Amino acid sequence: MKTKVLLLIAIGISAIGFSQKSEIKAAEKALKSGDAASAKAALDGAASLIDGADARTQAQYYAVSGNVYYDMAKKGDTEAFQPAIDAYNKVIAIEEAGGKEKYTTVAAQQLSQMTADLVNAAVEDNNNKKFDDAAEKLYLGYKLSPKDTIYLYYAASSAVNGQNYDKALEYYHELKDIGYDGSGVKYSAVNISSGEVEEMDKNTRDLYVKAGTHNDPKEERTPSKKPEVVKNIALIYQQLGQNDKALAAYADARAVDPDDVNLVLGEANLHYAIGDKDKFKELMSIASNMAPDNPDLLYNIGVINMEQGNMEDARAAYRKALEVDPGYINALLNLSTTYVNEGNGLIDEMNSLGNSRADIARYDELKRKKDDLFVEGAKVLEKALESNPDNQSVLTQLKNIYGALGDNENFMRVKKLLEQ
Template sequence: MKIKHIVLASSILVSVSASAQKDELKSLKRIYAKEVIKGNDLAEYKNLVAKAEPLATEEGDKIYVAFYKSMTPLLEINAVAMDPATAAQAQATIARALSPKSIADFAAGLNATLDYEKKTGKKVYTDDILETIGSYKPQIVEVATGYGKAGKSKEAADVLYSLYQLDKKDADMLFYAASYAVNGQDYEKALQFYTELKALNYSGEGTFYYAVNNTSKQEESFGANKSLRDISVNTTKTHSKPRDEKNPSKKSEINKNIALILIQQGKSNEAILAVQEARKSSPEDDSLLFAEMDIYLKLKDFDSYTRLVNEALAKNPNNADLVFNLGVITGNAGKLDEAEKYYLKAIEINPSYFNAYLNFAELKLRADEKWVTELNKLGTSEKDNKRYEVIKKLREDNFKLILPYLEKAVDLEPTNDPAKRTLLSVYNALEMTDKYKALKAKL
């Protein structure tokens, strides 16, 4: 009897908990349905969410508790907008309510509810959710843009990705999220976003719609959603000065960025495949050719590297930028003689190529460190004294060789301090006192 009594009591407790949970859900639904949130509504709403969350056991109850919780930020915005007493803290409340985490939770809660109602065939909030997404989408885009302008690229990427999760028909948001992730050096997320865009066969090609936000006075993009732009301009009157713009395909940019991120991550084999695919879609993009060359250099695959060098030069034998970049790549790989030829060739093609003069001088100066190290190790023996004179002569000849290139660089860009300081060190080494003093006075 005692055991049965305990079981019965337990079942009564479960029944009471379930009943309490249903009451809280009804109360949440009642507050949520209000046009205006005022008085103690918000505090009661939050309290009900906190109470219902641990009690929810059935799938539907869990979904709707999560939905009400995810909608809390919008109710907070509604409450401060309608209460003059809280006007001073409105901006802080809105900023907190539309933080990257809040927007991510908002997207997760709404999507889970949409999926559940689609599965059950019972539309309780589906229409309301779709209307909410349409209403708040421009504001969320504005939040992301604000983060971007403030230099918070990672936050902007997170917000736009959440927005894409809310409206997967608008893959433009995913593309912009990827771009912001790159700007924020969050390469893992950028690669994830670009890979997803590629799987979607996204091109970004088409007509895009813009209008000026009447509040911020900033032009905003509505992506390819002409109807939303037109509603904002003609119906809600939140925007004005509509503008249309045709954009080319972004497929080549996506392929290129995937390849460059893989290179940056050191995933050479994956990067080779990606960059080769990118080159097929953008055969005229020389930066991809250089990227592939750089991979082969890192892998010490000099045969493939040489093949691409010849391909590059065959395409553009008189392209000074291409030749200069070859100098940079080979110089970084320690192929100094080859790099020197490329820099000189770039100067021959374009006698006003400042960077080629400067890089050539830097290349020749690399030998000086080795000579100085050897000089510091020499003693005072006759043999060491003779070696000292040899090295001294080598250094002097090298400085004399470099001198006209540095002087030309400073002549081309007289305000470039690094070039002037390098030239100063050469004047000093060659004991060219008058020229040293004259240049020093200009720093």
């Protein structure tokens, strides 16, 4: 009896093995004919028993499974990328453990090609503003090729563009943890026939120069992206309202790049938002002293002060920027806007007044003050027109101010300038 039982068991195992191989072959045949759905269905039929199969059959099963899912991914099913990756990795692990490699080389080649496909698909997604999809594909590309940390960096950027801040934060922290630097060298040369500067790898550049098709070879070192990574972590925490983590991240960021004045400005803005105005003023003073002759910095200081309602400090910063660069149009426009905004701030109180003698007197007082502020704003722009007579932004803002003042003569004068 025992012999019969063992014989029956052996026959059963053989039948199972035959069934698995038959389904794998059916999947291969369906895939060759372009029917990935039928191929997947055939593999699904063998899936429940594959763990009990011999190593060679398992490797074959996962190799075909990887091919099926990869085919589905290339045809637009982006969710198929991960199962394809998992299947190919399983092939490599099985054959590595067994000491025999039949499908490993092809699996490795497919994984390498898949990395390129994922990156190319991510570029297309970004161009179509499908930023979440792009971020996921770039991250998969990084996982497939961990040495290409640039893919993780671009995955974080795509997540930010898609306003998926939690995912971006995850990627930036991973960049920070692996010590991502991102610096490098850009190689370029001038194409003699077109006269255009072309970037390429060093060996290609040197060959072209030697061949005489290019000249003026240059090498430019690109800066480290470490400061950007830690800065973005701070900015995202601030965006998410996690102020304690944001402050800690700003401290990390400033330790990495103590000369980045924008980090100081960002931290100052955060302190203002959480009600620490003394720290805000301290940091704004530090920022001013870091680059007293930088008009862009002074302009940014003006913007932050204006956003916080500190109109006098904003005006002082804009005037300093204009002392360095008298033709700084945005500083001129914003300087004018500080007066207009302050004047507009009086309108609510004016509208709330009644008809009593005291209310009428108060209304007249506020109106004079508002009009005086508008006039100051107009003076700034009239001065700007002396050096920028055709600037549309200046003319438009000036026309609006004269319209609000009821100054029809100047309104029509500026309107004609705009039309010309």
